[in-house]
Amino acid sequence: MVNLNDILASVTKRAQASVLRELLKRTSEPGIISFAGGLPDPKSFPVEQIKKVLDKILTEQPHIALQYCPTEGLAVLKTEIIKLLKEENINLEADNILITTSSQQGLELVGRAFIDLGDTIIVSNPSYMGALQVFKSYGAKMEGIDSDDNGIIPESLEAKLQELQEKNIKCKFVYLVPDFQNPAGTTIPQERRVKILEIAKKHNVLLVEDSPYRQVRFEGEAPEMFYKLDGGKGENVLSLFTFSKTFVPGIRLGFAIGKPELIANMCVLKQSIDLCAPSLSQLITSEFMASGYLNPHIEKVTAIYKKKKDAMIKALETYMPEGVRWTKPEGGLFLWVELPKNISADDMFDDAIAKKVAYVIGSAFHHDGSGKNTMRLNFSYATIEEIDEGIKRLAECVKDYASKVS
Amino acid sequence: MVNLNDILASVTKRAQASVLRELLKRTSEPGIISFAGGLPDPKSFPVEQIKKVLDKILTEQPHIALQYCPTEGLAVLKTEIIKLLKEENINLEADNILITTSSQQGLELVGRAFIDLGDTIIVSNPSYMGALQVFKSYGAKMEGIDSDDNGIIPESLEAKLQELQEKNIKCKFVYLVPDFQNPAGTTIPQERRVKILEIAKKHNVLLVEDSPYRQVRFEGEAPEMFYKLDGGKGENVLSLFTFSKTFVPGIRLGFAIGKPELIANMCVLKQSIDLCAPSLSQLITSEFMASGYLNPHIEKVTAIYKKKKDAMIKALETYMPEGVRWTKPEGGLFLWVELPKNISADDMFDDAIAKKVAYVIGSAFHHDGSGKNTMRLNFSYATIEEIDEGIKRLAECVKDYASKVS
Numbered sequence: 001m002v003n004l005n006d007i008l009a010s011v012t013k014r015a016q017a018s019v020l021r022e023l024l025k026r027t028s029e030p031g032i033i034s035f036a037g038g039l040p041d042p043k044s045f046p047v048e049q050i051k052k053v054l055d056k057i058l059t060e061q062p063h064i065a066l067q068y069c070p071t072e073g074l075a076v077l078k079t080e081i082i083k084l085l086k087e088e089n090i091n092l093e094a095d096n097i098l099i100t101t102s103s104q105q106g107l108e109l110v111g112r113a114f115i116d117l118g119d120t121i122i123v124s125n126p127s128y129m130g131a132l133q134v135f136k137s138y139g140a141k142m143e144g145i146d147s148d149d150n151g152i153i154p155e156s157l158e159a160k161l162q163e164l165q166e167k168n169i170k171c172k173f174v175y176l177v178p179d180f181q182n183p184a185g186t187t188i189p190q191e192r193r194v195k196i197l198e199i200a201k202k203h204n205v206l207l208v209e210d211s212p213y214r215q216v217r218f219e220g221e222a223p224e225m226f227y228k229l230d231g232g233k234g235e236n237v238l239s240l241f242t243f244s245k246t247f248v249p250g251i252r253l254g255f256a257i258g259k260p261e262l263i264a265n266m267c268v269l270k271q272s273i274d275l276c277a278p279s280l281s282q283l284i285t286s287e288f289m290a291s292g293y294l295n296p297h298i299e300k301v302t303a304i305y306k307k308k309k310d311a312m313i314k315a316l317e318t319y320m321p322e323g324v325r326w327t328k329p330e331g332g333l334f335l336w337v338e339l340p341k342n343i344s345a346d347d348m349f350d351d352a353i354a355k356k357v358a359y360v361i362g363s364a365f366h367h368d369g370s371g372k373n374t375m376r377l378n379f380s381y382a383t384i385e386e387i388d389e390g391i392k393r394l395a396e397c398v399k400d401y402a403s404k405v406s
Numbered sequence: 407m408v409n410l411n412d413i414l415a416s417v418t419k420r421a422q423a424s425v426l427r428e429l430l431k432r433t434s435e436p437g438i439i440s441f442a443g444g445l446p447d448p449k450s451f452p453v454e455q456i457k458k459v460l461d462k463i464l465t466e467q468p469h470i471a472l473q474y475c476p477t478e479g480l481a482v483l484k485t486e487i488i489k490l491l492k493e494e495n496i497n498l499e500a501d502n503i504l505i506t507t508s509s510q511q512g513l514e515l516v517g518r519a520f521i522d523l524g525d526t527i528i529v530s531n532p533s534y535m536g537a538l539q540v541f542k543s544y545g546a547k548m549e550g551i552d553s554d555d556n557g558i559i560p561e562s563l564e565a566k567l568q569e570l571q572e573k574n575i576k577c578k579f580v581y582l583v584p585d586f587q588n589p590a591g592t593t594i595p596q597e598r599r600v601k602i603l604e605i606a607k608k609h610n611v612l613l614v615e616d617s618p619y620r621q622v623r624f625e626g627e628a629p630e631m632f633y634k635l636d637g638g639k640g641e642n643v644l645s646l647f648t649f650s651k652t653f654v655p656g657i658r659l660g661f662a663i664g665k666p667e668l669i670a671n672m673c674v675l676k677q678s679i680d681l682c683a684p685s686l687s688q689l690i691t692s693e694f695m696a697s698g699y700l701n702p703h704i705e706k707v708t709a710i711y712k713k714k715k716d717a718m719i720k721a722l723e724t725y726m727p728e729g730v731r732w733t734k735p736e737g738g739l740f741l742w743v744e745l746p747k748n749i750s751a752d753d754m755f756d757d758a759i760a761k762k763v764a765y766v767i768g769s770a771f772h773h774d775g776s777g778k779n780t781m782r783l784n785f786s787y788a789t790i791e792e793i794d795e796g797i798k799r800l801a802e803c804v805k806d807y808a809s810k811v812s
Binding site: 001002003004006007008009010011012015039040042045047050051054055058062063064065066067068069101102104105107108111112113114115116119130133134137138170172173204205206235236244248249250251252259261262265268269271272273274275276277278279280281 | 408409410412413414415416417418421445446453456457460461464471472473474475507508510511518519520521522525536539540543544578579610611612641642650654655656657658667668671674677678679680681682684685686
């Protein structure tokens, strides 16, 4: 009998320590109103249109839809992506694009392309957990920078890059989610973006712009993408996208845009990960887009999410005790709650489950485990009634906990 | 502007050196009869059944088919896999199974789970190129063992493991494709399997049994799977499967079976690679299987491939000059040609392309670049007429080359 401990690679040890997985399992216990996941509302899925699209592609192109395809992705989907990014005033060629099997795979490819064990990267506090997980698995040394209600703070970035430079440490990249950040729900305003890009250029450092939610904007004006601000050639920016929030997650499709040399490198790495993204998913998506279904669908989704976000904000205002604050996202799926410093969302989690409401502990989004008094709430999945009831339960939890520690 | 060479990880350097990708691109030039790929025959795709299945799942379970799913895979698909493996006299529980996004991802997870830079593994000469690519990307030190028309030679494995033991070097695993090996088309007979497993147990080494083609058997008796021979608990064997050859590749679905502890480790690693395999692909496959479509479909496919294999063998017998030998697979998609020692299939490749026929150079399947006088031929994709014409062209190539070097 083989003893696994003798043969497992060191990455399995770095990856094993996920308490969070255990927490998340408990959020699906019966009767629990969960604000923990990041699931789109299944009632928003464009099922009838997908049926139509599938009938068409399986009638006209089954030999493509069901066959292997090139690692870089199908040309027809790239064509639709090029059109889509024109709306951002970004002009792409096919060799700027790599189709990925989910945006998580985009993150995985970033980790693999850049991180050797012990390499330094910069992430914001808080940052998307799935990204931290990848960077940790590659053994990155993560340096955190501060953020506020307008996302990462340029001065904090500048100071950190300066500090690294003085220590002669190369920063491989800066990871950021500029629009409706997961977990905080914050968006970096235009002038702050300009400043951040200037700093990145000055220090010759790559920005990885993770953009899963950008199109899910329900109010306010969109600042320009970093990729656009950088000149649209990928000189200092690599951007990641997904179809999980604008279309459906069950097809596992995303894409990366960047300079051809980098995209080609990532493509070679992807080849050994899964050869290619599902052709069927790619044709469903390109045909959905070519049929003009995408933008109206996004409008429908954002209208639903705006109502849910409004309901959550209203419930927070109604039920939460003094000293609790939250972000007010203009889009996306999440908002961020800061409890008084003496309340630990980690410790309170069991009480919340007992009261049949769930969230994700904020410390899971901090590379250093800080942020104990924070939590992420998802507003896209629960119904409006559940949102009201769930926030009420959560507020009771906070009050009970506060009375215990005060 | 960021200089990529300053920030790319060492894996990109290990992964870049693929001459083969360039060769493969040339095989799709117009007019070329290609025996190079590993594509199933698109005329075999069960399009009408897939349409039926899709209509059913999108009507009854769109909220599952289009949503995220657990990293380990959907329970309904695992249930069908459990039934499928019963045919092999293997009794599985759900926690023995990890659904993978393609069998390539299965290999990727093996590489990631076990290989730290510089770790030693054992592969056969020749071995599947996509596996070698993964192992190389993780920086494995590969030790090759000999194989013949019956697959890897037990004495060669024993000698190698002995040698490593004397040097105090841990072998992380032995990689093998026991049925209709890619590239050689060979199958390891029952008694040789028993011997190999005994050797593995004696040396406490894991066997990675890659099994993409096993069900595509068109003649002869199947020996037992290594997983079965080992007692069916995954003590010394981890096995990888795919639906690409028995169903369709465009859905990118495979699975791994092993002991629960290992499967759980691989599941955590998969989470950061792509969160989960496409739910849509998983439901299509489970519903296809639950409808009883899989086995009749496999019978249809194997009947087609048998005819094509027979046509290729016949053409080889008709056209090839003396001194050329080839394997006679009882299943799968490939056969293996050995040219006289003084003929290099690498060098001959340009002539073949000029004569409008393509193959994969055998050296690409050797971890050490040996095997220059060998080539892999795929018989599943080309039509029977193309097979005859293509082998004729290839034989002319060999004769021309032989007359030049003799």
